[in-house]
Amino acid sequence: MTRRISKYKRFMMMNPIVQFFKFIYLSIKVLIVVAGGHGGTRNA
């Protein structure tokens, strides 16, 4: 096992308060990508 994620980074990844705001941010961002529309490619 090689430590590739620093203690600080891991703390940020697992901190519920930080992650709550990340959850809001991710939800919006995922919604933008998914609901952002789709279409054809042949007449683009």
Next chain:
Amino acid sequence: MAKIVVLGAGIAGHVAASHLRRKLSKKHDVVVVSPNGNYQWIPSNIWVGIGRMKPKDILFPLAPLYAKKHIDYKQAKAVSFHPEGDQEEAKPYVLSEYVVGDDKGKREKVTYDYLINATGPKLNFEATEGLSPGKNKTHSVCTYTHAQEAWIELEGLIKEMKQGKKIKILIGTGHAKSTCQGAAFEYILNVEQELRRHKVRDMAEITWISNEYNLGDFGMDGMLMSYGSNIMKSNEMVEMIFEDRGISWILGAGVNKVEDGVAYYETLDGDHKEESYDFAMLIPSFSGHGFKAYGKAGEDITDKLFRGFMIVDADYTPKPYEEWSVQDWPETYQNPSYSNIFAPGIAFAPPHSISKPRKSKNGTDITPAPPRTGMPSGITAKLVADNIIEMIKHSNNELHHKGSMGNMGAACIASAGFGMTKGSGISITTYPIVPDYKKYPDTHGRKLGKTFGSIGLAGHWLKLALHYAFIYKAKMKPFWWLIPE
């Protein structure tokens, strides 16, 4: 009045049937033909496979819902396609065979005006000698029953590890052309976390085996993505996660045979190797169901409908990787020979893989097949339903709704461990799914702002939120249609 028959009640079939029923008046018939009596939210099978959810948490029976929503439901399997009818039946039909109840074994010609083939894939375990869920210490998480069996076996091994037994776990793809690396990726991380939770992580050696050329290929040729303020390749991200969790990996491996506790595979270098294990979860290859199609006079017209999966408006002209383009990918999922037949989701035949094709020195294809699961299945099913609705309402054959995987985004929220405070998830979005190297030449065919990765507890919450949201949506509860596919 029109009759629309939907074959299959998985993500694509159920989405199509739901939207058709909501938007069409009751004078039109929506019929679902599916052998499986339950709807299952497949992405959560991972959690059944580690014992953190029960099958009942991820499924519900279809018959009561369809009865309530005025969707005609036949628990039957499709046998053959007759898009021109036959000498006795003027209308096109699908020959179906009931699989339960008093009618079990009885065959019926289910006629249609429009047909949506959403039969998904056949889990082609037979393509790999010895690969079968529950045999030779191999398991699957492709269905909830497979996932539950995997957990029962793993739980037993955890007990043995607590008594001091060391074991080897092998997770990945079980065939040179398997797809769905994402599901195996989720499972290996969840298994690793569960072993830590049970305080037996040091008793297990965990190995990833895959037909990918690079880690993080996922059958999508990998990704260049935004990661925080950095730009990172998906293989770098997955390598970081695997190293951090002590997971070793074998790449470019085409598993071709499984015996009791041993997987045999061929590498891209042409070497034949083997890997032993005590517990394996290997994703099989996916194939079409082998349906046959017949014309009016009973002649075989299978070639007009199928090339493994169903033929749609893709460009199937064989060409080298360098000449592939997003324009090869279908936009409307309509069969070119029969304009009233559509195949969204996994049921359509892709024009080629997305990842760069590679052969071993012995000539064996070792390339991930293109993924079409989850979100693309839902999106393509909805656009097919919308096109059929317009065809019915406006009595024309123009298809206004289009959705090429070369112009469509997708989110993959990969669970990396279960738990409200200890869980983790890897959230990856990609746009477009099929890289457009002409439009985005400097960013590996993808738009960077919409292709990003994030690791952390929020990813687990998001995956859990999506689990509940999509089951709510599938149950067609109030305002379900506001939740996007």
